[in-house]
Amino acid sequence: MGYIVKRVAVLGTTGSIGRQTLEVIDALPGHFSVIGLAGGRNTTLLAEQIEKFQPRFVFHQETKTPPPTTAEYEFLPMEEMARHPEIDLVVIATSGKWGLGPTLAAVRAGKQVALANKESLVMAGGIITAEAKRNGAQIMPVDSEHSAIWQCLEGESGKPSKIILTASGGPFLHYSKAKLAKVTPEQALKHPSWRMGNKVTIDSATLMNKGLEVIEARWLFDIHFDNIRVLIHPQSIVHSMVEFADGSVKAQLGKPDMRLPIQYALSYPERLANPHLPRLDWENIKELTFEPPDLDAFPCLRIAVEAGKRGGTYPAALCGADEIAVQQFLAGKIKFTDIPRLVEQALGEHKAISRPPLEQILAADDWARDKVMQLVGDKS
Amino acid sequence: MGYIVKRVAVLGTTGSIGRQTLEVIDALPGHFSVIGLAGGRNTTLLAEQIEKFQPRFVFHQETKTPPPTTAEYEFLPMEEMARHPEIDLVVIATSGKWGLGPTLAAVRAGKQVALANKESLVMAGGIITAEAKRNGAQIMPVDSEHSAIWQCLEGESGKPSKIILTASGGPFLHYSKAKLAKVTPEQALKHPSWRMGNKVTIDSATLMNKGLEVIEARWLFDIHFDNIRVLIHPQSIVHSMVEFADGSVKAQLGKPDMRLPIQYALSYPERLANPHLPRLDWENIKELTFEPPDLDAFPCLRIAVEAGKRGGTYPAALCGADEIAVQQFLAGKIKFTDIPRLVEQALGEHKAISRPPLEQILAADDWARDKVMQLVGDKS
Numbered sequence: 214m215g216y217i218v219k220r221v222a223v224l225g226t227t228g229s230i231g232r233q234t235l236e237v238i239d240a241l242p243g244h245f246s247v248i249g250l251a252g253g254r255n256t257t258l259l260a261e262q263i264e265k266f267q268p269r270f271v272f273h274q275e276t277k278t279p280p281p282t283t284a285e286y287e288f289l290p291m292e293e294m295a296r297h298p299e300i301d302l303v304v305i306a307t308s309g310k311w312g313l314g315p316t317l318a319a320v321r322a323g324k325q326v327a328l329a330n331k332e333s334l335v336m337a338g339g340i341i342t343a344e345a346k347r348n349g350a351q352i353m354p355v356d357s358e359h360s361a362i363w364q365c366l367e368g369e370s371g372k373p374s375k376i377i378l379t380a381s382g383g384p385f386l387h388y389s390k391a392k393l394a395k396v397t398p399e400q401a402l403k404h405p406s407w408r409m410g411n412k413v414t415i416d417s418a419t420l421m422n423k424g425l426e427v428i429e430a431r432w433l434f435d436i437h438f439d440n441i442r443v444l445i446h447p448q449s450i451v452h453s454m455v456e457f458a459d460g461s462v463k464a465q466l467g468k469p470d471m472r473l474p475i476q477y478a479l480s481y482p483e484r485l486a487n488p489h490l491p492r493l494d495w496e497n498i499k500e501l502t503f504e505p506p507d508l509d510a511f512p513c514l515r516i517a518v519e520a521g522k523r524g525g526t527y528p529a530a531l532c533g534a535d536e537i538a539v540q541q542f543l544a545g546k547i548k549f550t551d552i553p554r555l556v557e558q559a560l561g562e563h564k565a566i567s568r569p570p571l572e573q574i575l576a577a578d579d580w581a582r583d584k585v586m587q588l589v590g591d592k593s
Numbered sequence: 594m595g596y597i598v599k600r601v602a603v604l605g606t607t608g609s610i611g612r613q614t615l616e617v618i619d620a621l622p623g624h625f626s627v628i629g630l631a632g633g634r635n636t637t638l639l640a641e642q643i644e645k646f647q648p649r650f651v652f653h654q655e656t657k658t659p660p661p662t663t664a665e666y667e668f669l670p671m672e673e674m675a676r677h678p679e680i681d682l683v684v685i686a687t688s689g690k691w692g693l694g695p696t697l698a699a700v701r702a703g704k705q706v707a708l709a710n711k712e713s714l715v716m717a718g719g720i721i722t723a724e725a726k727r728n729g730a731q732i733m734p735v736d737s738e739h740s741a742i743w744q745c746l747e748g749e750s751g752k753p754s755k756i757i758l759t760a761s762g763g764p765f766l767h768y769s770k771a772k773l774a775k776v777t778p779e780q781a782l783k784h785p786s787w788r789m790g791n792k793v794t795i796d797s798a799t800l801m802n803k804g805l806e807v808i809e810a811r812w813l814f815d816i817h818f819d820n821i822r823v824l825i826h827p828q829s830i831v832h833s834m835v836e837f838a839d840g841s842v843k844a845q846l847g848k849p850d851m852r853l854p855i856q857y858a859l860s861y862p863e864r865l866a867n868p869h870l871p872r873l874d875w876e877n878i879k880e881l882t883f884e885p886p887d888l889d890a891f892p893c894l895r896i897a898v899e900a901g902k903r904g905g906t907y908p909a910a911l912c913g914a915d916e917i918a919v920q921q922f923l924a925g926k927i928k929f930t931d932i933p934r935l936v937e938q939a940l941g942e943h944k945a946i947s948r949p950p951l952e953q954i955l956a957a958d959d960w961a962r963d964k965v966m967q968l969v970g971d972k973s
Binding site: 364365367368369370371374377442444451454456457458459460461462463464465466467468473476477480482483484485486487490491492493495496498499500501502503504505 | 747824871873
């Protein structure tokens with residue numbers, strides 16, 4: 214049997230997911246051809262990646278110095294790369310709202326879209342899933358939780374009756390509110406099980422990340438919020454579960470390593486043997502534990518789900534507010550427990566619009582960023 | 594959308610699996626039509642089932658009194674029922690080697706075969722899977738473990754790299770050999786999590802059942818013995834797991850209730866909502882634990898896998914020897930720890946034939962029964 218070489222563009226190659234995507238592609242020679250790379254401010258790393266993968270198209274942020282390489286490439290904006298006819302699969306690993314434009318361009322062009330950018334679905338899930346459906350695009354989640362659900366749904370003809378998103382609980386599991394008020398950015402950046410970027414690591418510590426994932430799941434799997442449940446599972450072995458009409462539950466398990474969900478999205482519907490991927494070692498897994506989240510100590514999960522249920526521009530405002538609150542916490546300007554407080558306060562003042570077009574979604578995000586900055590300023 | 598009413602024959606209706614099969618059918622009106630029922634010695638129960646389901650065909654063991662009912666039916670031998678053109682799906686829930694003939698008849702007639710009879714695949718897995726392939730029959734496992742694996746494999750294009758069969762460990766988990774020598778049939782019949790017949794309950798207590806399941810898995814999923822692993826999981830929530838080429842693992846979970854795997858085989862590829870089926874209650878599941886089996890205290894697992902690996906008539910001799918040993922234990926004639934001793938001794942004296950036809954498989958079973966009776970007689 215022959216196999217298809219997929220022509221891939223990776224947007225956000227210098228971030229954590231981007232780098233791991235290229236690791237996976239490198240470990241599976243002959244399966245993928247890297248046609249496009251879009252990097253961020255780390256032009257030294259981008260230059261190395263360009264030299265290694267020799268892409269035809271490159272996007273780099275307009276800094277004074279382009280990537281220091283003599284390799285030849287064509288400069289192409291991210292959205293054009295995302296819809297280019299010579300690209301089959303677009304990996305969207307750009308962070309924040311910068312992922313929205315390329316995601317929309319890729320789904321409108323009917324691509325296979327390996328989506329690691331949370332904001333696309335959280336802020337504009339309605340628009341993006343509708344466009345994907347209309348244009349025959351396939352959105353393939355790269356998150357470990359949504360990848361788990363996707364894997365569990367493969368081959369099932371019916372809809373899930375329930376989705377159970379697992380959460381490690383982060384570094385502060387079982388902390389009291391008083392103790393949480395004193396945690397430092399250094400402590401918050403030490404995630405017990407996952408290797409991820411800074412923003413998502415803090416979001417994991419507040420459980421905001423799980424709230425954003427609930428909203429993503431609502432769009433990815435067309436399921437009502439009431440049928441999505443979050444369970445704390447500190448071992449991060451069960452990546453999520455699905456309950457079906459007959460009461461049967463399927464779970465996907467694996468070592469906590471982002472390369473596994475990345476590879477599944479790249480190789481789908483096939484699974485490829487990759488000697489670099491870790492395997493579960495049942496000699497050392499004694500127990501898997503589960504418990505409900507503490508919504509009182511970690512209100513971000515509740516706040517996010519409420520914003521998701523309200524819909525309209527609320528989730529966009531949630532994203533913008535959280536991004537600035539996390540920045541301010543990392544900069545030592547606010548306490549860990551100020552993150553939910555500021556986000557909730559901003560959302561309380563937000564004048565939402567229902568069924569917003571993209572411009573208004575982005576405007577809501579901007580508004581919330583300003584609002585949190587203003588709230589922080591008022592306080593200090 | 595319309596749906597198909599499946600025409601079903603249930604063989605072994607008065608046993609535990611047979612009764613639960615009829616419970617499931619009764620709970621899903623309009624989905625199944627019971628065309629045939631084959632019962633055992635409990636003619637009173639069989640008569641009730643005949644009156645309730647009004648089957649066209651009935652088989653009952655030739656006792657002096659036929660089932661006490663005035664309902665009209667046509668008497669039909671089990672093998673004829675299994676291949677009857679008006680039947681789509683045959684549930685084989687007869688116990689012991691009596692399942693072999695009907696299973697073979699059903700697969701030769703290209704039926705959907707919901708297989709609860711362990712001996713069919715353990716004793717004659719090579720013949721039965723080859724005939725199923727040749728005639729386009731589909732063997733659908735009814736065991737919770739194999740159903741779990743089957744569910745995890747749905748929609749997967751590649752072969753599993755590993756199968757992890759879970760085992761509750763039975764009522765004597767962590768018992769020493771010395772303590773096991775003193776257990777009574779009453780204690781052994783109290784299974785901690787499953788409602789099953791007597792023979793399989795004792796086989797669960799010795800772990801022989803898990804060994805037989807390893808052999809079944811080898812045939813059902815065409816996988817090498819070395820890639821099948823057994824893990825003790827006392828909560829009986831994870832019914833089994835599959836590891837794929839990329840290291841991803843899928844598990845199927847549910848309350849320990851045989852009606853779930855029975856229903857899945859009946860309704861496949863659909864899943865049907867059934868209000869009588871229990872659902873996992875995550876408020877009360879705190880932990881799932883796993884540990885390797887103690888092959889020293891529970892040698893039946895090792896003995897069975899060895900017989901499976903040797904192949905030929907060894908697995909048939911294993912079944913015959915175990916059946917008599919379990920009978921003798923239940924009758925109070927031998928100790929619990931005599932079961933593996935007698936089975937191993939019989940297998941040690943067995944003169945096996947490779948690639949045996951069905952007659953020789955049945956002859957090996959007979960030989961082993963006589964051998965164990967003789968060994969028990971010699972001792973007492």
